Amino acid sequence: MRVGIPRALLYYKNEKFWPTFLENIGVEYIISPDTNKDILTKGSNLAIDESCLPKKIFLGHINWLIDKCDYILVPRVAFCYGFDMCSTFLAQYDFVKNTFKDRNIKILYYNIDNKKINCERKAIYRLGKFLKIKRSQVKYAYIMAKQAQMYYEMFRIQNQEKLLKESKKDKILLVAHAYNIADKYVGEPVIKYLQGLGCDVIFAEYTNPIEAIDASLKVTKTLHWGYSRHLFGAVELLKDSVDGIILLTTFPCGPDSMVNEMLIRTYKDKPLISITIDSQDGTAGVETRLESFVDIINLRKEKNYEK
Ligand code: SF4
Incomplete structure (x- = not known):
């Protein structure tokens, strides 16, 4: 059996978790390639007009995986860090099923929608049962996968903290979701351009989520999306x-x-500044805005220096 992993949306929150888990239960997997124009175009054609760009990209990756594997991994995740998720993550099983209803797609699925009954651990055990894997092996694979993901994230956080302490360059905080930062079509051109202008890019995403959520609670009690709260709190921590x-x-x-x-x-x-990327124009025209923004930062620094 071979499982397909779409390189989009939740993949970027589970980059080590999913592959490590599948390896340890002895299941082969394939990850779709980096987003390219073809994946984006096909995803955009499949999606309804109101879909956000990451959802279009996600559908393009699902489309790429069909015929290359037996199952495609599409979990449903309703909450994280104790807060709600955007409706895209609640509905992704259903919209994938509906979008590809004529293609006989088989989805490998787990459901996290309750802290106790359908928590991640229990959801993963159910997935193992569905795949007819022994419970002890699922338990071991789950522990290994959690560890792999935790070390990966810790390493990223520590590297960023070191950069923040040692960097003498302009430091720009990029507030963006994990799946936008890492996508070749969305985040990468912006990051490369900023680095080309001599800046160090600091990511709100690469902060400790617990600390960030705590910090966000000091500013707002009402924000209910977990991922957004993480980013908001990171701004408070790093401002x-x-x-x-x-x-x-x-x-x-x-x-x-x-x-x-x-x-x-x-x-x-x-x-x-706020920059919005869409499926039509992508990052076209963004360079000028980034360049002006970095100029403003430098002017401001010069003025402060003269004072
Ligand atoms: S939070 Fe993410 S998945 Fe939800 S609408 Fe925004 S970009 Fe799309």
Whole structure:
């Protein structure tokens, strides 16, 4: 049996977890390639117009995997860090099933929607049972997978903390979801361009989620999306350590449109821009805005120096 993993959306929260788990239960897997124009175009054609760009990209990756594996991994995740998830993650099993109803697609599925009854551990045990894997082996694979993911994230957080302490360059905080940062079509061109301008890019995503969520609670009690809360809290934690903030979002993201507005109103004293990437124009025209933004940061630094 071979399982397909779409390199989109939740993959970027489970980069080590999913492959390590499958390896340890003895199941072969294939991960779809980096997003390219063909994957994006096919995903956009499959999606309804209102879909956000990451959802279109996700459907393009599912489309790529069909015929290359027996099952495609599409979990349903309703909450994280004790908060709600955006509806895309609650509905992804259903919209994949409906979008590909004529293609006889087989989905490998687990459901996290309750802290006790359908927590991640229990959901994974059910998945193992479905695959007819011994419970002891599933338990071992789950522990190994959690460890692999935890070490990977810790390493990333520590590297970023070191960079923050040692960097003498302009430090730009990029506030973007994991699946947007890492995507070749969305985040990568922006990151490379900023680095080309001589900046160090600091990621809100690469902060300790528990600390970030705690920090977010000091600013807002009402924000209910877990991933958004992590990013919001990271801005609160890092605002004094960076020179400017970029809110990188994808069209038309409901949660980001609200959260970005809150961030703009809360952090008025910091140079801040909001950049939206869509499936039509991608990053075209973004370079000029990034260049102006870095110029503003440098002018501001010069003025502060003269004072
Ligand atoms: S948070 Fe926004 S970008 Fe992410 S899946 Fe939801 S609507 Fe799409």
